[in-house]
Amino acid sequence: MTKDKFEKTHEQIDPQVQERQPGFENEMAPEPIYDDENYKGSGKLEGKVALITGGDSGIGRAVAIAYAKEGANIAIAYLDEHEDAEKTVAEAKAYGAQAYKFATDISQVENCHQLIVDVIAEFGQLNVLVNNAGKQFPQDDFLDISPEQLRETFETNIFSMFYLTQAALPHLSKGDSIINTSSVTAYRGSAGLIDYSSTKGAITSFTRSLSANISEQGIRVNSVAPGPIWTPLIPASFGAEKVDKQGGDTPMERRGQPSEVAPAYVYLASQDSSYVTGQAIHINGGDFISS
Template identity: 85%
Template sequence: MTKDKFEKIDEQVDPQEQSTQPGSEEKMNPEPIYDDEDYTGSGKLEGKVALITGGDSGIGRAVAVAYAKEGASIAIAYLDEHEDAEETIKAIESYGAKGVKFATDISDVENCNQLVVDVISEFGQLNVLVNNAGKQFPQDDFLAISPDQLMETFSTNIFSMFYLTQAALPHFQKGDSIINTSSVTAYRGSAELIDYSSTKGAITSFTRSLSANIAEQGIRVNSVAPGPIWTPLIPATFGSEKVGEHGGETPMERRGQPSELAPAYVYLASKDATYVTGQAIHVNGGGFISS
């Protein structure tokens, strides 16, 4: 059987590390596939405005590009990876969509409030919020998880979702959508990512609970739960040996690419998913999930 493009790029991954979180896409070798040339948009998000956190690289970049293909205007929020963010904006604009970038730390509530104000000022509306930014810090020893690490992980991964969603909701209308990035670790746990997995479990509960709370407003809340995906967070998190093995434990025996997740985010933001709320779409290379 001929190997597809995703299998081929998986074989090209060299051992590598990055020293800071959440990592830079331009430093990865090879760079992730964020724009699937086989994916053609059909106007599913025409007239929509989307805000994507962690939109400079990885899953966020892939979602931004797919949304651009579908006709949306896009705001991306990121921490300080300016080169990555500029590349994402160029990719968005290459499909004729408007893209704007905002460098900010969304672990702070005031930054989140200002971010939504800035997006509304730029576009005049907000229809899709993709809560995607995240950090993870492996610790084999549970006792080594410091209060500072715990606060940083929770502030970035889950507190920011509360802050941004509270700021965005007053601007939402019936038919708008919130999509949260969870993880396979929310369902399976992870021995060395206990605090990270805990935030992802919180995201799952947040998604289910918020969806019930605002269902009568006609605003849908869902999540995507990725398995091992080739993003900057991987070399920024793990040692080079583990990076080389990343994804090999899945039934498909490879890591996923960000572009393989993007259609799930398109579906959940579009009219195709009008009867879908409080749910998780598992894109994980074949792992069975019992929820």
């Protein structure tokens, strides 16, 4: 990984707006950096099976690739971004992993339970659950947040974590790990993403509370709180001008890349973090966060 490689990622980009959440990586220009060629696996996750929601693209794809490099077998859950999911599976397999994709809407409890059934049927085990899928719908006027939007945001971002974790927990054992994707907005708020940042705050509390609840089982629960990362959610959420300026107001003056976030998920899934639970790792280009 070179400094210049990532400095160049905040250059002028072609105007782009996607019309649907959570977005398509294959339509982005430039393509996010999801595989850091200088990241070398060392067998940290050998023999483990990981389920990653939102694993077709963005941070989820980068995590899937990093886990594959570390020896894990991969299940990704996604909504209907089939082309993106196919690419993620192919990339993971190229690193020697078994990898399967499952198209489902995890905002619905019955789908979450079926997803876990399918993963266990395919792999025979589950060791790492990465609750990563999410949606956001910007609204500058708080009064414009409709009940329908509020419901969709909460069902996708936080209800699904309850559903999936409850379904997965009977299959997890001592040494296994649950990792939840939070956000910098959980800690500093967001005037235009009130419902989204509220779900991320809930995820932070969920992580802390669940970690205490199941600590005696030896299952660790942590979160990662990214800042402005170049994922499909960005052009699917904002206008072209805001997309172009993403990350420019951070101390590092650039957006981050999914490959810069993925190693935190490796750390939290591996025994390197055996004395870490209930915590959040902040990856946000230098913003100071008091948690």
